[in-house]
Amino acid sequence: MVQAVVNVAVGVVIRDRSVFVCKRAKDAHQGDLWEFPGGKVESGETDTQALSRELAEEIGIQVKRAVPLMTLRHDYTDKAVCLHVQLVRDFSGEPHGKEGQPSAWRTLDELKPEDFPAANVAIIDKLKQILTN
Numbered sequence: 001m002v003q004a005v006v007n008v009a010v011g012v013v014i015r016d017r018s019v020f021v022c023k024r025a026k027d028a029h030q031g032d033l034w035e036f037p038g039g040k041v042e043s044g045e046t047d048t049q050a051l052s053r054e055l056a057e058e059i060g061i062q063v064k065r066a067v068p069l070m071t072l073r074h075d076y077t078d079k080a081v082c083l084h085v086q087l088v089r090d091f092s093g094e095p096h097g098k099e100g101q102p103s104a105w106r107t108l109d110e111l112k113p114e115d116f117p118a119a120n121v122a123i124i125d126k127l128k129q130i131l132t133n
């Protein structure tokens with residue numbers, strides 16, 4: 001059966017020179033890898049609405065402004081995703097792993113692409129282009 005592409009809102013939360021990352025649950029798709037927080041866009045939601053909802057649920061912040069960074073499609077062997085990646089610099093609340101997941105602030109130099117799902121390699125590359133210097 002051909003599977004539908006799953007639309008996902010992904011937030012790169014930035015403070016100073018660091019980004020906020022979380023660890024995916026072991027039993028999740030692409031489990032046990034690090035991620036930028038976010039999740040599936042539900043029907044009737046815009047990407048931005050989905051992002052605000054997911055970041056409130058997963059890391060306990062209120063997004064004040066989100067700026068689109070990139071949209072990318074990635075086909076894993078078992079699932080195809082379209083990631084709508086947005087930069088979040090303007091938020092209230094203190095990001096934390098609200099669902100008990102490990103989380104951390106990391107500088108770009110500290111991000112190892114191999115610790116993330118394969119789709120994230122392109123995101124990390126793009127962040128390095130725009131956030132350095």
Ligand SMILES: Nc1nc2c([nH]c(=O)n2[C@H]2C[C@H](O)[C@@H](COP(=O)(O)OP(=O)(O)OP(=O)(O)O)O2)c(=O)[nH]1
Nearest residue numbers: 008010029030035036037038039040081117119120
């Ligand atoms: N959140 C997030 N998902 C990513 C990233 N990179 C990547 O390939 N994905 C994939 C993994 C999943 O197949 C999908 C997002 O699913 P998710 O597990 O976050 O969705 P969700 O929060 O709505 O979770 P659930 O309630 O359905 O379990 O996108 C990333 O950096 N962040």
Ligand SMILES: [Mg+2]
Nearest residue numbers: 037038039040
């Ligand atoms: Mg999620």
